[in-house]
Amino acid sequence: MTEQYVLDLQDVDGTQVAVVGGKGAHLGGLSRIEGIRVPGGFCVTTDAFRRIIAEAPLIDDRLDRLSRLNPDDREAIRTLSAEIRRTIEEIAIPGDLAAAITRALSLLGDQAAYAVRSSATAEDLPTASFAGQQDTYLNVMGPTEILQHVSRCWASLFTERAVTYRQRNGIDHRTVHMAVVVQRMVFPHASGILFTADPVTGNRKVATVDAGFGLGEALVSGLVNPDVFKVRDGEVVEKAIAAKQRAVHALPAGGTQEVAIESQRQGQPALTDAQAVRLVQLGRRIEAHFGRPQDIEWCLVDDGFQIVQSRPITTLFPIPEADDRENHVYVSVGHGQMMTDPMKPLGFSMWQLTAMVPMQEAGGRLFVDVTRRLASPASRAGLLEAMGKGDPLIRHALETVLDRDGFVPSLPDASPGGRPAGGAPAPIDTDPALVTGLIERSQASVADLERDIRTKTGPELFDFLLEAFEEHKRVLSDPLSIQAIMAGMEATWWLNDKLQEWLGEKNAADTLTLSAPDNITSEMGLALLDVADVIRPQPEVVAFLQGVDGDDFLDELAKLAGGTEARDAIEAYLDRYGMR
Known part of the structure; x- marks a missing residue:
């Protein structure tokens, strides 16, 4: 297969995470959304990264050593990851690879300023957040500097933070590769982050805009507190304007610096309400494209918004799907x-x-x-x-x-x-014999089920189970069954209230119901105590069960003194009550 080292962002889509990393795939997807402006650029693909790694024969040994380290051994991780980064940065970029990158630069303007951004294949995914673990470099100028910063981005796959995160989450270092996004630099009046769902409350209908002056690094690094706008249904419903004393600006010769904001401007909002609403409208379009709430980095340039990143918000708990836009509890x-x-x-x-x-x-x-x-x-x-x-x-x-x-x-x-x-509920008959009849009917239904299920196999068994579920619901939905269940629950609540009032005992009725006949939950608990009685006198069995790791422990039990009896007791319990 021919290796492809450079892809224009316009040629990238969300299916190419393995080629251009999470950030690159999202930026490619963003650039295809009508009405969304994304700074032009290209991706140096993971093929290039693998080519570089192949140039360093000592990397394999170091990755082996790295994978064996304890995630809590910060000093060892810091030392070894620094060695790996240094090795990658010292590898000379092969001529054909360097030529592919500089050709792409010449098409965009090789004397312009660029942002050089890491894009790992395990970054900006719906299931994990790797934000900030690899490096981004702003306002990089000239082909030589850009090639050097591409190498630094490759090396940043092995920052101490990124390595530790992968170790803690069981991610093999060899399965993650690094692409690099090179984009035309934008010099914004204001920038910040848009969450299309409120990250604090989880409300999907409220978008939150964080805004500050200059480049977004001032907010991301915590240098300043942002202005915060909350937008719902096309209007700002809440806002807090911060005193923004500093900003990050680009330098004419490359790089960035912190600058002080003049005092009279510090308390001015970075965005107007109308701009915040317009930004959220763009965010809703991006959210619809990706199909989930987004964490979006934006820049305001000449009253127009440019989007420089979008990733899923991974901290939101998922909600059931609904076919409307109404509130649900x-x-x-x-x-x-x-x-x-x-x-x-x-x-x-x-x-x-x-x-x-x-x-x-x-x-x-x-x-x-x-x-x-x-x-x-x-x-x-x-x-x-x-x-x-x-x-x-x-x-x-x-x-x-x-x-x-x-x-x-x-x-x-x-x-x-x-x-x-x-309507009014139907009157309930107070004859206790009704409950006996309901229990007998349920027992007969279960007996029929146990008899008939033995004759079914394959797809026929699944059809039978679906019919059995419907029968189960028919029996339970009988008004008489519901009345009997509710009578029992109401009686328990009444007894709990009265016994606490009369005797000062809390939940006394719950204790009394444990001894009631036909209480399967109580029976299960008592039967489990019987299993414990068999196991307790056997110290080898107790020690073994305390350290069990795996599903085949029942087979191992028989090798221990008293293990056969313990295994038989456990299996008898499971045969009767299942795994609940």
């Missing part, structure tokens, strides 16, 4: 079940197929949309009471959302006929 299913970790796909698929209400997935977790129930005052009260009984903190969170003016619109309680929506 979601309650986490997993947190209600004390399962805060992400579920595996089979797990949340099972929940979605068997749940009585729609459940939506985001971030490996399931959520129920409670917006409509909160919007109606009648259903709102019931929801808040039920949530508060299960977890007072969730109720408090929902009330906090309701306190936000207009976030959840109110819907009328009454139906067109004046009767409360949904």
Whole structure:
């Protein structure tokens, strides 16, 4: 395959991360969006980086040593990464590669000023943030200087910070390559960062603009506090203008310097409200192109905005997809079940197929949309009471959302006929035999399922399971079942309240229900104690299980004293109750 060392930004798109790195791929994508101005430039591809690395035979040995270092051994990482950077910078760029870079420069103007920017293949990705870990050089002038700074960008793949980040995240140093973006320098009146979602609250409808005078390095480095504009629905809804005492400006002969801002200008806004709104409109166009909220670096030049970088905002928790632009309030299913970790796909698929209400997935977790129930005052009260009984903190969170003016619109309680929506609940029969009958019906349904499932294999088994899920929901949605379940929950809540009032004991009814028959959760817990009773007298088994790492530990148990009995007890438990 012919190696390609240079690509014009206009010829790059988002599919070419492996060739031009994350920054280069995003800039190429940006340059294709109608109405978005991106400074012209080109990418020195990862083919060039691999060519340079091949020129240094000692690199392999040093990368091996680097991969074996503890991420906390900062001194060793600092020393070895500095050796690698020095080695890369000292490699002479081969003639044909240097010629390809200088040819691209001559097409743009080889006496102009440029920004020379690192673009690693593991940078600006949706799943990880490598921002600031490699180097960028501004206002670089002349082919010789640009070639030297391209080498420095290659070497910056091995800054101490970048190496440590990869070590901590289990990323093999050899799998990450460095491209370099060379762009025409812009000399802005103001610059800064646009977040198309509020990075503090996560609100996707509020964009935040950070702005300062001069080059953006003053903000990125923390040299000054920015002006902050919050924009929603085409208007500035909040702003704070900072006293900007310093800025970073380009020098005529190359490079940059900090300069003091004259006192009368320090408190002036870097942008007008109209400019902030116009910038956010451009940001929304960029967000739509990439399909997710963006962290965008911008420059204001002669009242026109130029975009010099855009990356995904990786700190936002994902939200369920909705087919409208309305506000939604979601309650986490997993947190209600004390399962805060992400579920595996089979797990949340099972929940979605068997749940009585729609459940939506985001971030490996399931959520129920409670917006409509909160919007109606009648259903709102019931929801808040039920949530508060299960977890007072969730109720408090929902009330906090309701306190936000207009976030959840109110819907009328009454139906067109004046009767409360949904009608009055049907009266419940108080005969306890009804509960016995419901249990017997469920047991018969489970027995039929266990009998019939043994006859199914392959695709037929999946069809059978889908039918079984529908039967499960039909049984549970029987009004009599719901009434019995609610009666039990209401009785527990009433007992908890009264026993605390009478005896001063909290959650006494929850303790009492542990001994009720047919409580599968309690049975599982008691059965697990029986398993523990088998294991506890066997010290070798206890020690082994405390250090288990892997899924084949049951096979290993039989080799230990008392291990066969322990294995049999565990397997019997799993056969009865599954892996929950």
